[in-house]
Amino acid sequence: MFKTVDYSELKGNYLIIDVRSPQEHKEASIPGAINIPIFDDEERKEIGFLYVNESVEKAKKTGIEAVSKKLPLIYEQISELDKKYDKLILFCARGGMRSSSLCSLFSTLGMDTYKLSGGYKGYRKFINEQLIKVNENIKYIVIHGKTGVGKTELLKYLKGKDMDVLDLEEAANHRGSLLGNVGLGQGRSQKQFEALVYESIKNRKTNYVFVEGESKRIGNIIIPDYIYSSMEKGVHILADADLDFRAGLIIKEYTNSENAVEEILSSLDSLERYISSKNIERYKDLVQKGDFEEVAKELMVKYYDPMYLNGINKYKYDLNINIQDIKKAGEFLIEWVEEYIHN
Secondary structure, eight states: OOEEEOGGGOOSSEEEEEOSOHHHHHHOOOTTOEEOOSSOHHHHHHHHHHHHHTOHHHHHHHHHHHHHHHHHHHHHHHHHHHTTOSEEEEEOSSSOHHHHHHHHHHHHTTOOEEEETTHHHHHHHHHHHHHHHHHTTOEEEEEEESTTSSHHHHHHHHHHTTOOEEOHHHHHTSOSSTTTTTTTOSOOOHHHHHHHHHHHHTTOSSSEEEEEOOOSEETTEEOOHHHHHHHHTSEEEEEEOOHHHHHHHHHHHHTOSTTHHHHHHHHHGGGTTTSOHHHHHHHHHHHHTTOHHHHHHHHIIIIIHHHHHHHHTTSOOSEEEEOSOHHHHHHHHHHHHHHHHHO
C-alpha cells in the first residue's frame, strides 16, 4: 500500500512530480515540481469525454491502454529519480486515479513514492489559507517611481544582498504595462502567481520586505486584496532618475530577446487608445530602423509618465531617492532601511 502525505508535512530531500497532462502543468503547478504526465493532452481530453458522455468503464479501459504504452519510460524516469531523492511525491488533479495508480505500482516495486493528499486541489487549498497568514506581519518597503527609474533592478540588487524581496512582476512574468510582456513570453496564471508569491515570502528572514509599487493588476494577474492592502500601509519610497538613464534601462530590458523588434511592433498597436495612429506608425518606423531611444523617451514623456503620476501622487513618501547608479542606490537603501528599523 502506498503512503499519502500532506503538502504542509513535506521536508528533507524530496521531489514533487506532477503526473497531470502537459497543459495542466503549464497552466499552474507546484513550484519546483517536474512533469511526468501519465496522459498527454489529447488522451486526457478523450478520456474525459468518454467518462462524461459514455461510460466510466470505457474511460478506464482507454486510460489503461494509453498508459500501458508509456509505463516503461515512466518507470525508467521514476527509477532514476528514486536514486537521487529520499522521497518522490506524486500528485494529479485531486489525488485520484492517476497519482494513486502510479504510487501503488512503484511502491510495490520498492520505490519510496508518496501520493500528495488532495492532489493539486489540496495544494491550492493550502496556498489559499497560508498565503494570507504569511502576509499578516509583513511591513512592505514599497519602491515607487516612473517607468525606467530602475525599480526592478533595485529589487534584484537587494535580493542579491540577501534582503527580503517580493518581485511581483517576476511572479506574474509581466512588467505591469501595456508593453509589459515584450521579451517575456506568456504571463503566468493567477494560481501560479499566488504559488510563487507564497514561495517568495514564506521563508523571509525579517518582516521587512522590499516590493515594487504596482497597480492592483499586473497584466492578467490581480494582486490579492490582503497583499495590496498591506502594501498600501507600508513604508513608501519614491525613486527618480533622469530621462537618459531611464531610456537606457528601458532599451536594455526590452530589446534583449531574439524577437524583440517584432514583439515591440505588435505591442505598439495596443497603445492606439492613448496615442494617435500617426504617432504609432512613426514609432514603428523608428523601431524598425533601430532608433529605440527616441521611441523610449517619447513614450515615457507622453504616455507612461502622465499615467503613473496619478498613482504616485496618492502616497506620502518616507524617502525620495534619485538614482544614477543601481549599486549605489541599493547600498543606500539597505543602510536607510536598517536605520529605519532600529529607530
